[in-house]
Amino acid sequence: METMVSIKPLLAVLVSLAAVAPIAFSGSRPNRREGWTFGAGIIKLALILSMLPTVLAGGEIRYTVAELLPGLAIAFRVDGLGMLFALVASSLWLVTSAYSIGYMRGLKEHSQTRYFAFFAVALSATIGVAFAANLFTLYLFYEMLSLATYPLVTHHQDHEARLAGRRYLAYILGTSIAFVLPAMVIVYQQAGSLDFVRGGFLAGAGLSPALLGLLFFLFVFGFAKAAIMPFHAWLPAAMVAPTPVSALLHAVAVVKVGVFAIFRIVTGVFGPDLLRELGLGQWLAILAAITILVASLIALSQDGLKRRLAFSTIGQLSYIILGAALLSPKGMTGGLVHIGMHAYGKITLFFCAGAIFVATGLKNISDLDGIGKRMPVTMAAFFVGSLSVIGLPPTGGFFSKWYLLQGTLQAEQQVMLFVLLSSSLLNAAYFLPIVYRAFFCPPAECRVHGPLREAPLWCVVPLVVTALCSIGLFFYPDLFRRLAEIGLGL
Amino acid sequence: MIGPEQYPAVMIVVPLLAAFAINLAGLIDRRFCYPLLLLALGVAAAAALAVLGQVMRDGPISYRLGGWPPPMGIEYVVDHLNGLVLVVTCVVAFLAAVYSKRSVERELPDKIPYFYTLFILAVTGLLGMTITGDAFNLYVLMEITALTNYALIAAGRADRAPMASFTYIIIGTIGASFYLLGVGHLYIMTGSLNMADLRTILPELYTTHAVIASFIILLLGLWIKMAFFPLHGWLPNAYTHAPTATGCLIAPLVTKVSVYIMARLMFSVYSPEFSYRVFGPAEPVVWMAVAAIVAGSLMALAQKDFKKMLTYLIVAEVGYMVGGLWLANRYGITGAVLHIVNDALMTLCLFFTAGIVVYKMKGHAFTDLRGLFRKMPLTMAAFTVGALSMIGVPPTAGFFSKWYLLLGAIEAGQWGFMAALLFSSLINAVLFFKVIEIAYFEPCGVQHGHDGGQAAAHDVIAVDEAPFSMLAPLVLVSAALLAIGIYSGSLVTNIIQYAVPAGF
Numbered sequence: 003m004e005t006m007v008s009i010k011p012l013l014a015v016l017v018s019l020a021a022v023a024p025i026a027f028s029g030s031r032p033n034r035r036e037g038w039t040f041g042a043g044i045i046k047l048a049l050i051l052s053m054l055p056t057v058l059a060g061g062e063i064r065y066t067v068a069e070l071l072p073g074l075a076i077a078f079r080v081d082g083l084g085m086l087f088a089l090v091a092s093s094l095w096l097v098t099s100a101y102s103i104g105y106m107r108g109l110k111e112h113s114q115t116r117y118f119a120f121f122a123v124a125l126s127a128t129i130g131v132a133f134a135a136n137l138f139t140l141y142l143f144y145e146m147l148s149l150a151t152y153p154l155v156t157h158h159q160d161h162e163a164r165l166a167g168r169r170y171l172a173y174i175l176g177t178s179i180a181f182v183l184p185a186m187v188i189v190y191q192q193a194g195s196l197d198f199v200r201g202g203f204l205a206g207a208g209l210s211p212a213l214l215g216l217l218f219f220l221f222v223f224g225f226a227k228a229a230i231m232p233f234h235a236w237l238p239a240a241m242v243a244p245t246p247v248s249a250l251l252h253a254v255a256v257v258k259v260g261v262f263a264i265f266r267i268v269t270g271v272f273g274p275d276l277l278r279e280l281g282l283g284q285w286l287a288i289l290a291a292i293t294i295l296v297a298s299l300i301a302l303s304q305d306g307l308k309r310r311l312a313f314s315t316i317g318q319l320s321y322i323i324l325g326a327a328l329l330s331p332k333g334m335t336g337g338l339v340h341i342g343m344h345a346y347g348k349i350t351l352f353f354c355a356g357a358i359f360v361a362t363g364l365k366n367i368s369d370l371d372g373i374g375k376r377m378p379v380t381m382a383a384f385f386v387g388s389l390s391v392i393g394l395p396p397t398g399g400f401f402s403k404w405y406l407l408q409g410t411l412q413a414e415q416q417v418m419l420f421v422l423l424s425s426s427l428l429n430a431a432y433f434l435p436i437v438y439r440a441f442f443c444p445p446a447e448c449r450v451h452g453p454l455r456e457a458p459l460w461c462v463v464p465l466v467v468t469a470l471c472s473i474g475l476f477f478y479p480d481l482f483r484r485l486a487e488i489g490l491g492l
Numbered sequence: 493m494i495g496p497e498q499y500p501a502v503m504i505v506v507p508l509l510a511a512f513a514i515n516l517a518g519l520i521d522r523r524f525c526y527p528l529l530l531l532a533l534g535v536a537a538a539a540a541l542a543v544l545g546q547v548m549r550d551g552p553i554s555y556r557l558g559g560w561p562p563p564m565g566i567e568y569v570v571d572h573l574n575g576l577v578l579v580v581t582c583v584v585a586f587l588a589a590v591y592s593k594r595s596v597e598r599e600l601p602d603k604i605p606y607f608y609t610l611f612i613l614a615v616t617g618l619l620g621m622t623i624t625g626d627a628f629n630l631y632v633l634m635e636i637t638a639l640t641n642y643a644l645i646a647a648g649r650a651d652r653a654p655m656a657s658f659t660y661i662i663i664g665t666i667g668a669s670f671y672l673l674g675v676g677h678l679y680i681m682t683g684s685l686n687m688a689d690l691r692t693i694l695p696e697l698y699t700t701h702a703v704i705a706s707f708i709i710l711l712l713g714l715w716i717k718m719a720f721f722p723l724h725g726w727l728p729n730a731y732t733h734a735p736t737a738t739g740c741l742i743a744p745l746v747t748k749v750s751v752y753i754m755a756r757l758m759f760s761v762y763s764p765e766f767s768y769r770v771f772g773p774a775e776p777v778v779w780m781a782v783a784a785i786v787a788g789s790l791m792a793l794a795q796k797d798f799k800k801m802l803t804y805l806i807v808a809e810v811g812y813m814v815g816g817l818w819l820a821n822r823y824g825i826t827g828a829v830l831h832i833v834n835d836a837l838m839t840l841c842l843f844f845t846a847g848i849v850v851y852k853m854k855g856h857a858f859t860d861l862r863g864l865f866r867k868m869p870l871t872m873a874a875f876t877v878g879a880l881s882m883i884g885v886p887p888t889a890g891f892f893s894k895w896y897l898l899l900g901a902i903e904a905g906q907w908g909f910m911a912a913l914l915f916s917s918l919i920n921a922v923l924f925f926k927v928i929e930i931a932y933f934e935p936c937g938v939q940h941g942h943d944g945g946q947a948a949a950h951d952v953i954a955v956d957e958a959p960f961s962m963l964a965p966l967v968l969v970s971a972a973l974l975a976i977g978i979y980s981g982s983l984v985t986n987i988i989q990y991a992v993p994a995g996f
Contacts (some may be wrong), residue, residue, distance in 0.1 A: 070981035142886040149885070156932070164933045171925055179884070179917045184910065187898040470521065 082489025104460025181224030202273020227260025245356030280302020347390030372448030398475025518605020580859025667716030672712030781815030841878030
């Protein structure tokens, strides 16, 4: 396995940060301002793609920015896992930027400059987490992401946003300071290093099982962006944000940063062998299973479309965590691939929710009966997104769920197989009626009537693109699968 | 000719003479005062940097004042520990001086020469306390600093400041008396006042009651001076009601220099082994530090006034440093010394912000912060960096000293101290986001959001930044907080690790 040193990971992180100043200074020229966003997004994606061949060949790219203490550095390492996540996040940033134009201008939102500037910061932080070579660097960018998304979540600056922002920070910043920070310091003090090593580095550090167990759960709950119950309540609250924020950050970047961090803890800090030996994987799987089922049940009862999507996300995030917790090759691969598959599916659903809001001002599911006649393209995309989240062909979600199911068998956890299957049923039960009522609701009961009037093109095109990608990923899932397998060393 | 070997004296003598010069220049034209102040502090800062460079190159420096050999004459000693503190003091004082121009013109228009005379005398006192190698000389300079501080504070708001200053005089004098009493004990026992000399004589006497008593009395004096909970009562009012320029000078420096002197006593007058043994194991002091951190944080939480909240945070931060020094391991001491640097800059950053708020909004209650993110985006961005550093978010400086302190706490098995540090981080997060919320969301009651917002709420508040002489130092400090954070590794390996006494 070759390791090369290159500044590219740092550049990939910094490019969107560098765009913040030009974005801020071209506030009076919206087109030029969004030009900077697209420019940064394209360069970022190109930089990441340029590293792809090395990673696919089994190599790694490293770069150390500054050594702070022995064994503690701001350093980047691009491996399969990070590449997978970075690809998903950076490609969807471009799509979301286009969608943001349609959404924000369509609604004449205030402070759009601030919005685009902090979006760029958030993407820097996301890529920083993806490429972090050690726990400290990951923590640094994790915190940066929490803070950069605060102005986005509270964009409306009204009372509701204020309360949601308070809850957002209380959960996310609170847990990271109260749980992750001490756990990280203890690991550093005991093991002398925080560098992710495939197979983990805590196995030989001579910590007692009780302490290891404590540390593990400090990390799992501390990375509350993964929204494992009972640390999930920030996510539904964060739905006060403008929809593109919910779409990219609360279906892709922020929440996936949480599960990605847990994946790193499982694969790079503790290592599957140690977790299996201590029986910790089992406990994590149980937590994930509870979250999956409870979140799906709550989603059933939500009438706000975005809130339903939020609870669906909470459940789907725990799919990924369950994949990690199974500690079996197929399960972990499935979990990682699900990061990508779920991202494309869920972002489509959020885009649709936003498009509906822009075109009609409706937010509640009970008001959407018959909307298929007015917005057929949007609702068709919604259908595709639902299929992907449920895990049905012909969408990418089928592929990752297939791997997860196989993973449960490989790990001999039949109960988890049952959990996944019942969750799929629940997913179908809370998504498909929306689609059905949109298209086939009896005319007398329709709340929305034609004529055909879609949201602006800037909104519709992105959601069609992501829906098509979801279908495409069913036929070509190999890139994500290979990256996951390379990252896991399979 | 003044060669590099004279720089330690330059650092003290130039500000001291400048105090006279400023006063005299004020008789001719008060516009001369400010440039003179900057010039003198600039020279002192350059000298401090040069001296620190010398120390890093050649090791500790000893300077005999007037050529008199110690222990008879007064000796200035600069090693890695106080070399760093001297630089921090000079830089903070210089920035505070730059910043002070507009606020002094506004708040004390008739007293500019006198104010600046006292200002630079206070800096002289602080630098002298830091550089001196003589325990009694230290007392003299401590009194110079304290007396100028009383006057600087009393110049504040006529209804509150004199009373706050008077309280400070009483309590501060008690603290100084304790210190003098302790030095007296030492002199009676050893016949010497030179620190290095004491260090060699004292070990034979470590078991005597008089020496143990002297240590405790000295500590009590210093704890009063540094506002170590529960001896902090004088600080909040004094710092809240002081004029802006005073607050920006003394809030970052006085407590930090006192902490440095405690370290100097523990390591250079007495031995670390002795210091950590006096209270049995050092644990009781760490628990006192825990109390300081928790109490300071909680009292800060109860405030409705921005500046007053900051003063209680100083009380909590003193707990960080005292606790770190008494953890009795390398990590703890490193963290405490690093925190002296970081906390001086953080406090400076926050008091600069408070000063700008006072300058622009004519008050420092929470309600005066409304709408500030719109009105002064740069000021608030810099403030946010300072706030994040107080919370301890990487890569700001505050994270790294907290990191060392946490490591030290774990190594010493002081779980209470670790919990207190985390608790204080969380409380700081609450405090500062409370402030940020007010500045970001309010004024309430105006419709924001989808359509009307653009016209109604957001164009009402036009951008109206602080004057350049206030904004520039603030932005510099917040940039320094980031830079020191990212390069804290080299700060530790090049300087602070040599400040930790041997054997740790």
